[in-house]
Amino acid sequence: xxxxxxxxxxxxQAGGSLRLSCAASGRTFxxxxxxxxxxxTGKEREFVAAVVWTxxxxxxxxxxxxxxxxxxxxxxxxxxxxxxxxxxxxxxxxYCAARPYNYRVDPETYTYWGQGTQVTVSS
Numbered sequence: 001x002x003x004x005x006x007x008x009x010x011x012x013q014a015g016g017s018l019r020l021s022c023a024a025s026g027r028t029f030x031x032x033x034x035x036x037x038x039x040x041t042g043k044e045r046e047f048v049a050a051v052v053w054t055x056x057x058x059x060x061x062x063x064x065x066x067x068x069x070x071x072x073x074x075x076x077x078x079x080x081x082x083x084x085x086x087x088x089x090x091x092x093x094x095y096c097a098a099r100p101y102n103y104r105v106d107p108e109t110y111t112y113w114g115q116g117t118q119v120t121v122s123s
């Protein structure tokens with residue numbers, strides 16, 4: 001069992017930065033792929049980034065590549081999403097998610113979810 005709690009969302013101007021954190025509880029955190037998704041009203045949940053359990057491999061949606069960085073600290077059971085050069089289209093609720101074994105972009109394949117944190121980027 002893994003429980004996830006996101007933090008770090010807020011309001012930022014276009015071009016600014018935010019760092020999201022996702023704190024996990026559970027003994028098997030370091031065996032899970034950790035990912036960030038985002039969702040806006042009326043749209044499907046969208047893959048943003050993922051990191052494998054070692055932290056050695058990361059994956060990004062094309063829309064955030066070069067601007068966002070995902071990382072994890074297994075000792076702290078925390079995964080981060082550093083978001084730079086934010087744009088209004090990045091406005092969404094951001095969710096942390098976990099799944100065992102391999103990286104996937106389909107949110108249906110993720111077992112555990114946080115409650116979400118709102119990110120709003122003003123123009």
